[in-house]
Amino acid sequence: MSEEFDYVIVGAGAAGCVLANRLTADGVATVCLLEAGPPDRNPFIHLPAGFIKTLFDPTCTWQFKTDPTERTGGRPIATTQGRTLGGGSSINGMVYNRGQPADFDGWAQRGNRGWAWDDVLPYFRRSVRRLDIEKGPEQGEAIPVSRMDWLHPVSEAFIRGCINVGIPQNPDYNNGHQAGVGYFQRTIDRGWRVSSARAFLKPALSRSNLELRTNVRASEIVLDQRRAVAVRYLRRRGATPNEVRARREVILATGTVNTARLLQVSGIGPAPPLASLGVPLRHELNGVGANFRDHYAVRIVMKARPDVVTLNELSRGLRLGGQIARWAVGLPNILATSPSQVHVFWKSFEGLDAPDLQCVFTPGSYKQGAVYVLDDYPGVSAGAWPHRPQSTGYVHARSTDVFEDPVVQPNYLSDPQDRRATIGGLRLIRRLLSTPELAQYLQNETLPGPDVTTDDELLDYSYRNGTTCYHLIGTARMGPATDPDAVVDNELRVHGLDRLRIVDASIMPTMPSANTYATTLMIAEKAADMIRGRQPPNNQAG
Structure with a gap:
């Protein structure tokens, strides 16, 4: 019919x-x-913390995996995508991030008339209401974008440390000036994800x-x-x-x-x-x-001091019950926060004109080789990835059967520029995690560990432990x-x-x-x- x-x-x-x-x-x-x-x-789609459940649920996601390569340590990497109403917006990390004006000016310079920053900014503005961030032209429709309201003391210390090493505080990275450190803006309103x-x-x-x-x-x-x-x-x-x-x-x-x-x-x-x-x-x-790209992130994990309470402890037992009670009455809580808390948009090497890295900090740590499985001890994580990856791959259908997953090959870190930026990002993160402001909270690095120091060692660690950001x-x-x-x-x-x-x-x-x-x-x-x-x-x- x-x-x-x-x-x-x-x-x-x-x-x-x-x-x-x-x-x-x-x-x-x-x-x-x-x-x-x-x-x-x-x-779990609508509860922000529920993304951990939906990410592994094949009833509402495409469970795609990349083909393994030498630069992923021979590992296939899950590149999960949304398969429900709302698609990725129903399962993502709820971060709202426009990028840099130069990104879109570059699109226009490639011959795509009408796609420069000044052309697309009104369309960014049309679809969102930026709650308590900026008034006037930013008050569009539909998607509420809010500030982080659950603020952890270690996150606050991390931000202070970044400022003291020369990274400016930037509370609104979506205003056309991205460089700096601050809290992410999220698509969360009154405790709920808005897809x-x-x-x-x-x-x-x-x-x-x-x-x-x-x-x-x-x-x-x-x-x-x-x-x-x-x-x-x-x-x-x-x-x-x-x-x-x-x-x-x-x-x-x-x-x-x-x-x-x-x-x-x-x-x-x-x-x-x-x-x-x-x-x-x-x-x-x-x-x-062709031209298939994704962000490939590598993280460093540090163990916190025994008296520090991080997401690892807040997500279990009586403490979790307390967080649920806070969510129920509309108080800041971990159930209504995004997994990435603090952003750092900065440079992998001195002398660059604009940030080429996105770094994220979370007052919680995850087990090695696992995706969002919290450690059994208090810890923190910080990850980084090259903003504009040059490595490209491909997607090919394996057969005419659309129920069979296609070949998904992003060729992570195949371009030397991406490898250099990744090494620079790891060195930057180590510097930011070793500031005096964090010394009272953290005790030692668990991943990759203090013995991993040379460029080759950091790159090998990246091959074996990096993962997708789901930005295909x-x-x-x-x-x-x-x-x-x-x-x-x-x-x-x-x-x-x-x-x-x-x-x-x-x-x-x-x-x-x-x-x-x-x-x-x-x-x-x-x-x-x-x-x-x-x-x-x-x-x-x-």
């Missing part, structure tokens, strides 16, 4: 929820929104011109010559496909991995991999699946038609095809100096205006 709507949006993640809201706001255009995952009813689904999709679901279908997996983009006309989807493996047709456009918002895979199994992409899959080549685009971008990068590896133009239309647009993190040509959620919201807001033929909003100073 085939049904018809004006727009078919594939993916109800961070971008898809924005699009569904904006495109149905006139009450006229009809939209069918397809989501591979279930509704966001899991209570893209809660902020954008839920208000739109009452509209008669929006239809949402969950637990359906897109299996093919249907082309009529050079025009996208429909999407086929499956309710389960081996089922007969259903088809939904688009009068105006098919819009992919399925995320960096799934967008590349869906294009490839539909015959859109580079010829050799498609031939190996046995997929007829319908439209050759060499860049589909680039597999359908934006660029002009003269760029042989560009997949979409500056209006996010797929080169050489009509009525097919991509609106998610896969279109980012380079990595922003940031977590990717804020940029994905901005991309969706800007795309919605372009699809509706609306003029961009005037920028406002400040």
Whole structure:
């Protein structure tokens, strides 16, 4: 059977929820929104501390893993992505981070007209309300962005130590001036996570011109010559496909991995991999699946003195009960905080013009080789990663079966610039953890340990212990038609095809100096205006 709507949006993640809201706001255009995952009813989605539970839950996540390499110590690395309403915004660390103006000016300089900082800033502002941070032009809609309210004494000491070694305090890194130290801004309001689904999709679901279908997996983009006309989807493996047709456009918002895979199994992409899959080549685009990037973080762990109470102790027993009671009455507590507490945006080496590192500090420590499993003793962690990784990899479908995970290969630390920045980041973190301000709280380094000192030793430690930041971008990068590896133009239309647009993190040509959620919201807001033929909003100073 085939049904018809004006727009078919594939993916109800961070971008898809924005699009569904904006495109149905006139009450006229009809939209069918397809989501591979279930509704966001899991209570751990909405409780900020619940991200530890959802990260390992295959019912609401894509449990992708990278292929192992020498530079990951022969380890596959879990690159989990959201698979529920809200996508990544329902399972992420809730950090709101726009990045540096130069990131987006660089996009424009690559030939992407309309994507410079001054062009995109109004779209960043449109989707958020920055609570108690800044008034005036920052008061947009939908996503509340709040200051950290649970402040730990060790975090306060860490910030003081950073200031005393020459890193300026910066309480608002989203104002266009990123360098400095301070607390992260979070997408948390009154003790609850506010996902893209809660902020954008839920208000739109009452509209008669929006239809949402969950637990359906897109299996093919249907082309009529050079025009996208429909999407086929499956309710389960081996089922007969259903088809939904688009009068105006098919819009992919399925995320960096799934967008590349869906294009490839539909015959859109580079010829050799498609031939190996046995997929007829319908439209050759060499860049589909290429330019894949991610942030690769390495952390240092220190054991705290026995009388110091960190997250490790607060997350257990009677202390946890006390935190639950504080959450219930609206007092600051660990259940309503983001996993990364303090930010440091700084330089891996002296002489750089702008920060090339993001560092995070948490008054808690995790076991070696484990993801968010707290140590049995009090401790703290600090991690760092290169802002703008130069290492690139690829995403390739393994087969035409969309229930089989694709090859996910980011080639972490393959570029020497990333290796140098990682070493510089570890040395910076060690310096920041050894300040006099922290001496009363901390006693010794447990990871990698004081015997790991040379560049080669630090690099080997990074290979064996680094991990993803879940910031996957680039597999359908934006660029002009003269760029042989560009997949979409500056209006996010797929080169050489009509009525097919991509609106998610896969279109980012380079990595922003940031977590990717804020940029994905901005991309969706800007795309919605372009699809509706609306003029961009005037920028406002400040």
